[in-house]
Amino acid sequence: xxxxxxxxxxxxxxxxxxxxxxxxxxxxxxxxxxxxxxxxxxxxxxxxxxxxxxxxxxxxxxxxxxxxxxxxxxxxxxxxxxxxxxxxxxxxxxxxxxxxxxxxxxxxxxxxxxxxxxxxxxxxxxxxxxxxxxxxxxxxxxx
Numbered sequence: 001x002x003x004x005x006x007x008x009x010x011x012x013x014x015x016x017x018x019x020x021x022x023x024x025x026x027x028x029x030x031x032x033x034x035x036x037x038x039x040x041x042x043x044x045x046x047x048x049x050x051x052x053x054x055x056x057x058x059x060x061x062x063x064x065x066x067x068x069x070x071x072x073x074x075x076x077x078x079x080x081x082x083x084x085x086x087x088x089x090x091x092x093x094x095x096x097x098x099x100x101x102x103x104x105x106x107x108x109x110x111x112x113x114x115x116x117x118x119x120x121x122x123x124x125x126x127x128x129x130x131x132x133x134x135x136x137x138x139x140x141x142x143x
Contacts (some may be wrong), residue, residue: 040096042124043110043140048102050142052088052110054122057095059114062088064099066110066140067132074113086113109137 042053052064064086065074074085088097097112109131112120121128122138131137 040124042122045140045142048104048142049100050103050140051098051100052112052122053091053096053098053124054088054112054120055093055095056097056112056114056120059095059097061115062090062097063113063116064088064101064110065113065119066108067137068103068108084116088112103140103142105142108140108142110140111137 040053040055042051044051044053054062056062061084063074063084065071066086067073071086086099088099090096091098109129110122111131112122114120119135121136125138125140127139127141128136129139
């Protein structure tokens with residue numbers, strides 16, 4: 001049996017294989033980069049300091065609201081007349097808001113208040129529970 005093959009195809013085939021490998025690595029890098037960009041490590045617990053982060057690029061204000069006494073679901077202590085309780089600060093990263101607070105050991109429910117009007121669960125925390133008022137909240141456990 002006689003075989004026919006194009007001797008000129010060898011270098012071309014290698015070039016196509018290299019090109020496909022480069023494209024595959026590039027696409028993989030882009031998709032992994034998107035995942036890493038979303039990972040904000042929130043909430044992070046370091047002793048009694050808990051740092052909350054959330055990415056909301058279009059927000060004018062972001063507040064952390066929770067069921068601990070100094071926050072009272074972003075209402076604060078009415079006797080002290082607090083305004084914008086739990087106000088988070090925009091970091092140098094575009095659209096990332098951050099707030100570090102002190103919390104003792106315990107279980108806490110929280111969520112974010114965007115522009116004083118819209119509730120948002122923490123997309124980085126998969127623990128979701130009933131907020132005790134007919135809605136949902138994230139659960140934080142401080143050891």
